[in-house]
Amino acid sequence: MNRLENLYRQIIMDHYKNPRNKGLTDDTRYKQEHIKNPSCGDDVTIQSFVEDGVVKDIRHDGSGCSICCSSASVLSVLLKDRPVKEALAFSENYTKMIANQPYDETLEFEDALAYQGVRKFPARTKCATIAWKAFESTVKVEDNDE
């Protein structure tokens, strides 16, 4: 597999073309975070609904490149129904994986593992992490409320 094919894995393109959990809700129980990357225009909004310390639902919307948009879809599937603590551990280790740092490889990253290819493209790491950053803010706000 060449570098480009390794970056644009089928899983990623599938989430880009057929995003899961896309579209925002008006439900006020959801915490929302909107992040924009001013240099490229990637624009992501993540909403998450946390109940009893568990991420019950994640919604997303926005516009941007395939890496950015697909990663919002991927995380919404991966982190749903997980305790906040566990979801944050995934997020933290995902960010490390993208930054090419040592991370907990025992975590079952499922589709998110496809983003390993981004490590070879330092100029694209922001694209791959912006949705995750937004997600972290939505659940960390919840933490503060407790």
Next chain:
Amino acid sequence: MESLSLKKDFPVFDQNDIAYLDTAATSLTPRSVIGKLTDYYNNYSANVHRGVYRLSHEATELYNATREATARFINAEFEEIVFTRGASSALNLVAFGYGLSNLNPGDEIIISELEHHSNFLPWQQVAKKTGAKVVYVPLSEEGRIEVEAFASVLNENTKIVALTHVSNVMGYITPIKAITELAHSQNAVVCVDAAQSAPHLQIDVKEIDCDFLAFSSHKMLGPKGLGVLYGKKKRLENMEPVEYGGDMVETASKDGSTWQAPPLKFETGTPPIASVVAFFEALRYLQNIGFVALKEHEQRLKKYVLDAFSNIESVKVYNPTSETGMVTFNIEGVHPHDVVTVLDEDNIALRAGHHCAQPLMQWLGVVATLRASFYVYNTLEDCDRLIESVKKAVTFFKEAGL
């Protein structure tokens, strides 16, 4: 222009086999300019305007020689050239030095959706502070600023007209001379953003008759972090400094202080002396090539790319009629950031994004675009590399299902 012989003047190519097509963001630096930067540090390194010793005097002479050369470059006078940190900083100086103290509620500032953020945000801020209103020239169908459209928004409330000379996304040339004449008929002051024109066109400020004109050294082979503000003598005399301190002051006392005459009034602190000194060499290098030859060269490269792009079905070009060497495009259905990664794999440096012109992206109805811009060091071979790589990207993303 024998392009290949110019490429060897740019040491960045010694280390990098790249097709550099991002001059509209910043140009590469010729060896001779780099030589002047180190020459200053090796042989002078003293401050300007201060010491009465030999080294400081010589450094001041070199510094002034560039001011003189810059003045000649745009047909201005020595004391009409202010050195700044860049075109952005120069435009901010006009907005906050001139605009802030001359605008009143109800006054109007005419800009356009073509403006770079640097000629948009300062005016938006000054309008907020003064109660003046920002008015936009309606763009033509192609996205151009035209004289008739400008006349339709000009009125007796117009106090400032701040427009781009060449759009940094579309590459269109604004009919700035005719616009200035009209603006002056309503006693409005005209400020021209020449960041994208000074590197490519012969500018004559006396002919344009504008009141202010700003450009950057780094887009025209000079050092980064240096810009130029041209202001008509009487405008600069009546303009307030926005930075106060050493060198800009004439007499400082507890009872009050007075300022130096322009341009020093606007150059407080130790300036980027090496950059100013080396900018002289950038101007000389450009003038040796000549703007007629440069334009011919850029047009040839642009036409070559446009011809090839017109045969690639999914490539959409936004500025096919542009007069300058800039091609702004997208591959339909693919985000420019995805495309640029494919190009980067082939060592092609090209801008993807909104080009600090978000209002224009909104006008075009796109989130971002790709932009290839050509300059002295580019060759037809660079164009071939771009074309092949774009074709590759089209195929790649089609196979990926986009």
